[in-house]
Structure formats: structure tokens, C-alpha cells
Amino acid sequence: MGSDIKQHLEEKGVAFAEESRLETALPQSDVVYWTRIQKERLGSESAYEELHSRFVIGALQLHLMKPHAVLMHPLPRLSEIPQEVDADPRAWYFRQAGNGMFIRMSLLEWIFEGD
Numbered sequence: 824m825g826s827d828i829k830q831h832l833e834e835k836g837v838a839f840a841e842e843s844r845l846e847t848a849l850p851q852s853d854v855v856y857w858t859r860i861q862k863e864r865l866g867s868e869s870a871y872e873e874l875h876s877r878f879v880i881g882a883l884q885l886h887l888m889k890p891h892a893v894l895m896h897p898l899p900r901l902s903e904i905p906q907e908v909d910a911d912p913r914a915w916y917f918r919q920a921g922n923g924m925f926i927r928m929s930l931l932e933w934i935f936e937g938d
Contacts, residue, residue, distance in 0.1 A: 849887040855880070856895045859903045881905050888913060895919050 824841065832839050842848040849855065857880050862871040880894065885908060888894070896904060896916040908914050 845884065846887060849884060849892075850889065852892060853889065854893045854895065855888065857903060858897060859901050875902065879903055879905070881908060885911055885913065 824839075829839070842851075860871060860875045860878055862868075862875075865871050865874070879902065881904075885894075890913075892913050893915045894904075894908070894911070894913050896919070898916055898920050900916075904914075904916075909917070
């Protein structure tokens with residue numbers, strides 16, 4: 824997290840912790856929001872190749888998560904969440920995408936209802 828975000832959280836009295844080990848963070852988390860490594864934001868192809876396979880949530884990582892935790896992802900995905908994870912009830916990213924569609928529809932209706 825950026826120092827500006829941490830400062831804002833501290834000013835508002837919000838408790839937070841940073842953890843660099845996924846194996847430590849997953850068992851404590853109720854919601855996991857996972858994104859892909861963005862090749863376009865890295866300096867080189869070699870940097871992407873080095874990182875993208877290190878940030879994957881698969882069966883081993885799911886095993887560490889709480890039984891009722893939620894795994895979210897903004898979609899589309901590449902290789903950061905294997906397709907076999909889709910069958911796990913904690914995989915909420917397709918529901919997340921569907922709910923986002925309904926929210927956008929509602930916002931558009933609200934915006935244009937004055938016309």
C-alpha cells in the first residue's frame with residue numbers, strides 16, 4: 824500500500840496490517856481480491872516472465888483459505904487463477920462480474936431518469 828493510503832487509514836483509526844507472505848495472509852482473510860500481473864506496467868518482458876508465475880491462486884492456496892472466504896477478481900484473467908478454481912464455491916469472480924453489470928444498469932437508469 825502506498826504511504827498516502829496508510830496515512831489516511833491511520834488518521835481514520837482503521838486497523839490494518841501488511842503481510843508479504845501469502846501463506847500467512849490467506850488463512851486470516853475473509854475476502855481475497857486477486858489481480859493479474861500487468862505486463863503493460865512492467866519495464867520488460869523478462870520482468871513479467873519472472874513474476875507472473877509467482878502470483879497464482881490454485882488448489883494449494885485454496886486449501887489455506889477459510890471455508891467461507893471469498894475469492895474475487897476483476898476479470899479477465901490470464902494464468903493467475905487456473906480454471907479448476909472456478910468450481911470452488913469461494914470463487915466469486917463470476918458473481919462479482921454479474922453484480923457489476925446490474926449495478927452499472929441501475930446507475931445508468933438513475934442518471935438518465937431525469938430526462
